Amino acid sequence: MSDLLIASRLEQYRQCQYDAFILQPMPTVEERIAALKALKQLITQYQVQICQAIAADFGCRSASETALLEIFTSLESINDAIKHVKTWMKPQRRHTSLWFKPAKNSVIPQPLGVVGIIVPWNYPLFLTIAPMVAALAAGNRVMVKMSEKSQHLCQLLQHLFVGEFNEEQICIVAEEGQTGIAFSQLKFDHLIFTGSTTTGKAVMAAAATNLVPVTLELGGKSPVILTDDYDVNIALSRILGGKVYNSGQTCVAPDYMLIPQALESEVIRQAQAIMAQRFSNIQHPDYTSIIDDASFYRLCDTTKDAIEQGAKVINLIPQSKPDLQLRKFPLQLICQPTEAMIAMQREIFGPLLPIVTYQTLQQALDYINARERPLALYLFSNDKAVQQQVLNQTRSGGVVINDVMLHVTQEDLPFGGIGHSGMGHYHGREGFESLSKMRPVMHQAEFCSGKYFYAPYGKIGKRLINFIINRKLSRYE
DSSP states (O other), X not given: OOHHHHHHHHHHHHHHHHHHHHHSSSOOHHHHHHHHHHHHHHHHHTHHHHHHHHHXXXXXXXXXXXXXXXXXXXXXXXXXXXXXXXXXXXXEEEXXXXXXXXXEEEEEEEEOSEEEEEOOSSSTTHHHHHHHHHHHHTTOEEEEEOOTTOHHHHHHHHHHHHHHSOTTTEEEEOOOSSHHHHHXXXXXXXXXXXXXXXXXXXXXXXXXXXXXXXXXXXXXXXXXXXXTTSOHHHHHHHHHHHHHGGGGXXXXXXXXXXXXXGGHHHHHHHHHHHHHHHOSOXXXXXXXXXXXXXXXXXXXXXXXXXXXXXXXXXXXXXXOOOBTTTXXXXXXXXXXXXXXXXXXXXXXXXXXXXXXXXXXHHHHHHHHHTSOOOSEEEEEOOOHHHHHHHHHXXXXXXXXXXXXXXXXXXXXXXXXXXXXXXXXXXXXXXXXXXXXXXXEEEEOOSSOSGGGGSSSOOHHHHHHHHHHTTOOGGGGO
16 A cells, blocks of 8 residues: 555544544543443453464463553553543642632643554553553543554454444554554644654654654663662562563663672572573573564674673573574673673663673762663662662652562553653553643633723722732832
8 A cells, every 4th residue: 555545544534533523522421431441341351362462473472471461451551540530530620829819720631632552562452552541531532553563463453443442432553564654644632652762753753743742652771770788689580570571572671780899790690590490491481582583683683792892691591592483582691791882772672681880879870870861760779868869860761669660550650751761651640631631721700800900000900010019119100
């Protein structure tokens, strides 16, 4: 299909949804909850097929992992919205300045219209459903563009959604070569993109043509700081567990570790012991494949580059080597990396974990602050003063203390990046408000002092102006 035909078809979908929105611009709370419950029923009823479709797209993706990281998180997002949407929709009373009483102020949440969602391949269900939930709770229509690497899931969702929702409410489109570019250029009322920083810049530029506001959930190199007061075994158990999720193909995965120099040998030893207990080889069905050959070769090149430049690379699943046929890559530590290495220049997005040593905590914080702001930051320390120092002196999209990645699953916490890791928030109330027009409304009283503040200003007006700004009358005479 030609680029023009793709763009024309997408615009027809958008216009159809916008026309439907104009006819029904303010869905009731009952209608929103009904849509959310239908979405919940769809995911619950077809969870086995969803897991199978995602596994087919990856080559190997554990059904248990998909159930935990995508089915469970999606259902939690829906349940939270169902529980709170009635409260979120209520007009908010706002303070009225003393000088304008008895007027009354409020903020009314209203739907924006049509929301576009561009979904990546790494968590294709959750990153479809989470923003969709926010959009539906806010009363919007939704268009979703799936990744070209999620063909099986896309086909399944298209089939399931057509049976449950009409395309005037939710429309799911597949990638057909240039679909992403055309999709980004549509005149949405809001556009949500999750993916790489490079692509995010292109999406934002395309959206800017129509002044479409964007929420960008990008990535970056999310650091882990380990301090010497925290138990190394507990820390590594959690860090490595998070890193192995989806074989490190997670935007908030630990990208590199900062550890006290004196602990380097201990960290390596305990990491080896932990992984030996978990995986004897990468053929295990719970060890996820790398999404495609290009990504597999990128990880091979990153490892080779590190070795050639003097890093010590330690395979934590030593019975296995990278397997192109299965597209599986064993978790490996990169010790003593340098800034010239590929591993330290871009987000790894795979099962490689560089270890950088520091002598003082301030040195570790300076290291983080010298780089682009990450989507997440993880600190392992029980020292309250250290925790506060790290929070005060660094900036990141989110923070987890004494664990990794779990902030994404907390519906009452906003999720979003900062700087090169993104902009805007969603999840929970923040998602609802991001995809609503929080419309300010002032109700003027029948009797008010406004008549004294119109030109030409009389004596009473001048005295009132003088009084409210505490100046001498002579200045205005």
